Amino acid sequence: MSSKWLSLEEALSKALDAAAPISETEQVSIFDATNRILADDVVATVDVPPWDNSAMDGYAVNTASLDGEMPLNVQGVITAGMEASTPLQAGHAFKIMTGAPMPPKADAVVMIENTDGGKDKVCITKAPSSGENIRKKANDIAVGDVLVKQGTQLCAEHLMLLSSQGKSDVTVYRKLRVGVVATGSELAHPGSERASTQIYESNRVGVSSILRNENVDIIDFGIVEDDEASLRALFTEASTKVDVMVSSGGVSVGDADYVKDIISELGNIDFWKIAVKPGKPFALGKIGNTLFCGLPGNPVSSFVTAKLLVVPVIKKLQGQDGNYEPLYINANITRDVKRRAGRRDFQRATMVKNAKGEWEVTPFKSQSSGVMTSITSANCLMVIHEDIATLNKGDSVPVMPFHL
Structure with a gap:
């Protein structure tokens, strides 16, 4: 492995260090506050119960x-x-x-x-x-208790608690503005006519869907061809409109991969290339105050790196407190796996509970990052660490569920 490649932990640490949380706040009704990030501690003003x-x-x-x-x-x-x-x-x-x-x-x-x-x-x-x-009076909540801490992503239980205190609105951080763009002359808009040498673009909708789960405002910048002037104009415009710009494609080493060089020209690139599979050519940089996340053009690689690196960055930028890493659980692998060690491998897989109530995971035999159906057929990513070349049936491995 090249010394220039960062481990996932190193890349995530650098990405989070570069993500300065926003400070702008707004008042919203508690009926509109689901999944918003609380900007101030909420302190009890009413005893619960208010009397014996x-x-x-x-x-x-x-x-x-x-x-x-x-x-x-x-x-x-x-x-x-x-x-x-x-x-x-x-x-x-x-x-x-x-x-x-x-x-x-x-x-x-x-x-x-x-x-x-x-x-x-x-x-x-x-x-x-x-x-x-x-x-007894105040045996649940006493006046002055901190009910919900700053940085909490507000869910139903928090909002019910706030309502029980007589609060009708709450101070939250404003929503992040996140731009998405796909680059590549080979890409065609879904719903449009496609040239014989083109493929329909799919990364923007996938990345947008992943990030909408974080309750951000998405600005779609569409598709930009592999043209330096067009890309330069696009990223210059985006830097005035969004907090984060997420691009897919153009961050590798091909003759038409201009994105990384243009970001370096307009701002800076903090790192490029991480030791994960799929998703090695991930880039992080900045143009002015806009954070840039450059995803690989391959749809599976784009999907994986968006979950591993972009989602944690979004969480920190929007002021969310807590652990930014994805949830992992352990499962027993159902078949032997041999592979080349060196990069952390996120294999598409299915996880189920066996008759004993234990999680089992089965990785797909084909792990090609060009096979999109490996994502739609999977319900998790099975993680094989860098130094592991062989797994035996029954071994316990970490698994990242798509949904729980």
Whole structure:
């Protein structure tokens, strides 16, 4: 392996170092905040629960005044959303519903199953201890608690929590603007007439779909032919419009591969070539404040490097906190594999659970990066590390699921 090739870890580290998170924020309704990135800690302003309340349907009593099997007078009924108009009297009980505020002087709730269920009078068949079946004020959330941390990608559970605090909107980072372009004179737009020497372009829609899962705004710059002037104009324009420019094709060493040189001319290239398969000719650079990610033109290589390197960069740029690496799980391989060591290999594969509930993974026999059906037929990428040349059936290997 050439010393100029970076390991995946080195490439990802350099890419993340180059990704300075955006700082611009906006207020959005919590109904529009799904998958947005929180710009400030959200601090509780309301205790939850806001008062002691009943955890059961039953009867609110004072344990100190219970007298054996003597029936208690039912002083009234308290349902959720109302409160007792008077404190609990000695020798009495309030019938109370789940979530209703505890009446003053009551210190326990007897569940209905432990009473005779009387209407005007009730007998307690099993005496409670003080505090039994009561949710104490602020035992879930207290005023001042940090509810959701800055950098969190907001999901349904976060938004429900914010709503329970009475919040109708939230401060989030603005959406990233991400440009996508495909380069190559051999490419034709889907839906258009195709010359006999052309193929229909597929990378833009694939990359856009992957990145839309990160909730970014996509700007499609279309297809640009292998022409230096056209490419220079395209990247100059993009640097004024987007935070990230994702290009596919033109970053290898062919006579018509101009992209890398043009990015170097307009800005800089941080690195080029990583020790992965597929996807070796991945480039990272910058034009002004716009980060440039140059993907290989091969569709499978483009798909893999977009997931491995572009998605983590997007996560950091948009202010998302946490681990930016993809999720890996372990699975047992179902057949022997021999290969040439030297690059980390992301093989297309299928993973299933066996009868024991264990994950098993089967790599496809054909791993050609030109076979697009190897992606649509797969549900994961099986990872073989650089120093491994042989895997035996039953060996445990890391697997990157497409979806879980």
